[in-house]
Amino acid sequence: MKINPAFVEKVLTRFIRDELTKFGFKKGILGLSGGLDSAVCAILAARALGPKNVLALIMPYGTGFAADVKDAAALARSLGIRKKTIDIASQIDAYFLRFSTKSRVLKGNKMARERMSILYDFSAREKALILGTSNKTELLIGYGTIHGDMACAINPLGDLYKTQVRELGAYLGVPDKIMKKQPTAGLWPGQTDEKEIGVGYAEIDAVLFELVDQRKSRNEVISGGLRAEVVDRIIALIKGSEFKRKMPPIAKISSRTVGHDFLYPYDWGK
Amino acid sequence: MKVFLVQMAPRLGDIKSNLDRHLEFLDRARKDKADLVVFPELGLTGYSLKDLVPDAALNPVRSPIFKELLAAGRGMSVVVGFVEERGVERGLFYNSAAFLADGKVLHVHRKVFLPTFGMFEEGKFFAQGRDFAPFQAPFGKTGLMICRDFLQYGSSYLLFAGGAEVMIVISAAPGRGIAGPVGFETSHMWELMGEAISYFSTAFVLYCNRTGFEEGLSFAGGSFIYSPKGELLVRASDLNEEVLSCDLDIELVREVRKKWTFKRDERPEIILHSLERIIRRHED
Numbered sequence: 001m002k003i004n005p006a007f008v009e010k011v012l013t014r015f016i017r018d019e020l021t022k023f024g025f026k027k028g029i030l031g032l033s034g035g036l037d038s039a040v041c042a043i044l045a046a047r048a049l050g051p052k053n054v055l056a057l058i059m060p061y062g063t064g065f066a067a068d069v070k071d072a073a074a075l076a077r078s079l080g081i082r083k084k085t086i087d088i089a090s091q092i093d094a095y096f097l098r099f100s101t102k103s104r105v106l107k108g109n110k111m112a113r114e115r116m117s118i119l120y121d122f123s124a125r126e127k128a129l130i131l132g133t134s135n136k137t138e139l140l141i142g143y144g145t146i147h148g149d150m151a152c153a154i155n156p157l158g159d160l161y162k163t164q165v166r167e168l169g170a171y172l173g174v175p176d177k178i179m180k181k182q183p184t185a186g187l188w189p190g191q192t193d194e195k196e197i198g199v200g201y202a203e204i205d206a207v208l209f210e211l212v213d214q215r216k217s218r219n220e221v222i223s224g225g226l227r228a229e230v231v232d233r234i235i236a237l238i239k240g241s242e243f244k245r246k247m248p249p250i251a252k253i254s255s256r257t258v259g260h261d262f263l264y265p266y267d268w269g270k
Numbered sequence: 271m272k273v274f275l276v277q278m279a280p281r282l283g284d285i286k287s288n289l290d291r292h293l294e295f296l297d298r299a300r301k302d303k304a305d306l307v308v309f310p311e312l313g314l315t316g317y318s319l320k321d322l323v324p325d326a327a328l329n330p331v332r333s334p335i336f337k338e339l340l341a342a343g344r345g346m347s348v349v350v351g352f353v354e355e356r357g358v359e360r361g362l363f364y365n366s367a368a369f370l371a372d373g374k375v376l377h378v379h380r381k382v383f384l385p386t387f388g389m390f391e392e393g394k395f396f397a398q399g400r401d402f403a404p405f406q407a408p409f410g411k412t413g414l415m416i417c418r419d420f421l422q423y424g425s426s427y428l429l430f431a432g433g434a435e436v437m438i439v440i441s442a443a444p445g446r447g448i449a450g451p452v453g454f455e456t457s458h459m460w461e462l463m464g465e466a467i468s469y470f471s472t473a474f475v476l477y478c479n480r481t482g483f484e485e486g487l488s489f490a491g492g493s494f495i496y497s498p499k500g501e502l503l504v505r506a507s508d509l510n511e512e513v514l515s516c517d518l519d520i521e522l523v524r525e526v527r528k529k530w531t532f533k534r535d536e537r538p539e540i541i542l543h544s545l546e547r548i549i550r551r552h553e554d
Contacts, residue, residue: 003448007508011445011488014509018483263320266485269283 005171012156013048022270027128032056034068037133043172051080059115062089064189108187112148129153137162142241161205271305275493275514279482282316296342310480311351311442318484323395327355347371362397367414377405379414402428410435417441430471431538435523441479445490453508457492469500472526498526
């Protein structure tokens with residue numbers, strides 16, 4: 001589970017630079033929330049591309065997240081990256097005025113997709129490639145909004161567990177204020193990931209590491225000392241979210257089909 | 271003998287630009303008076319070709335690309351990685367390494383062990399090679415391996431038994447594992463193999479890996495050369511493109527074999543006898 005953060009920084013900054021160059025981009029764009037993952041991604045991007053080539057969009061809903069907005073803006077300033085703050089309340093409110101709901105999850109998902117929509121719009125306006133900030137923990141347990149915060153062009157953080165992102169963040173000098181924050185998807189004020197999932201990241205990551213990286217079975221993980229109910233819950237989350245990690249299945253009826261046997265590399269000719 | 275290992279990042283599916291870069295490196299190598307220049311696995315095409323494999327295939331005897339490589343490499347020995355298809359075996363595509371010297375293609379090795387598991391899918395797109403045959407290179411008896419071939423230790427044994435004094439491994443190995451003190455953990459695995467095989471084969475081991483990213487895979491670099499004493503002579507950096515150069519004294523093989531008689535004492539007929547028994551038992 002431990003990482004060599006200096007080497008990880010080297011690989012990930014190269015990855016960002018290489019992917020952008022291959023696809024003819026100079027600039028990267030990302031959503032900056034004031035939390036750990038997007039802070040780490042912003043630092044990597046600033047080091048990979050130069051601060052002037054990174055645009056951070058800070059996209060709060062209304063004024064409920066003022067502290068996060070402040071932290072995000074302060075980080076952008078200290079990194080010397082460009083930033084733009086866009087309050088998404090007017091478009092979100094306009095929608096829910098027509099289709100009202102009490103579900104905080106529905107509202108949260110809509111906000112995540114609104115941010116995605118703005119990121120893609122600015123990606124085209126600015127000719128900047130979107131850097132994803134979903135970590136390995138979120139991807140595996142499906143703790144993210146499909147076509148929302150999970151949407152991006154490239155993802156430098158997707159093979160690092162949350163605890164590893166934290167280790168990398170400490171090495172990269174993420175400000176204390178952000179390091180010490182409770183992780184939150186920002187779906188509503190006061191929400192935290194760990195409360196919503198019902199398990200702490202340290203425990204989730206320990207289970208995921210055994211299941212995924214060490215390829216251990218459920219019973220092996222449990223006899224290794226991890227709680228059975230947590231292991232079972234995490235296995236259920238992984239299984240239930242496979243659809244978020246895949247392109248949609250295409251009904252195969254011809255001899256050569258996109259996704260099945262029309263197999264070309266992503267970086268074809270790049 | 272001056273050796274250049276070209277640790278480069280090819281462009282996926284763009285033979286023209288990869289050829290141009292090969293020619294530039296060869297030009298530079300000739301100016302620096304290199305005797306042997308080694309390029310990585312599938313250096314002319316890139317690694318993750320998938321359905322591009324048939325479009326990238328070259329016949330080393332007829333292809334104008336090989337004519338250019340032979341011309342640029344004149345006076346030197348050159349190892350290049352490419353997709354091979356011959357006129358006599360149409361529609362069979364191999365992941366191959368060609369050894370060029372004296373204006374001709376001296377030898378071609380077709381990768382035998384095609385990794386097909388987890389993120390690797392070579393067996394889906396390539397035909398399997400069938401032999402490990404050392405050949406007489408200008409500087410001595412030489413054997414070629416491609417990436418995974420080297421991790422199956424039967425491969426280097428066959429080259430050793432066949433008399434190889436120099437083993438050249440070309441590679442496109444993606445790095446995995448970030449807990450180690452330096453570089454990817456898998457880079458250490460390759461070095462362990464290099465040390466062990468060079469030591470017990472009393473032969474030079476030259477490992478040329480590529481660098482760059484494809485499909486999110488980070489090719490690790492870390493090319494190296496081990497002496498017939500099992501000593502690390504040079505190692506390239508992780509991740510960077512670079513030309514790793516080293517002067518090798520081929521006479522060292524003789525020196526080491528005077529002391530360590532692994533080669534003299536080798537009994538391939540006993541190995542063969544045992545292998546036949548093992549295979550018979552498999553068939554039972």
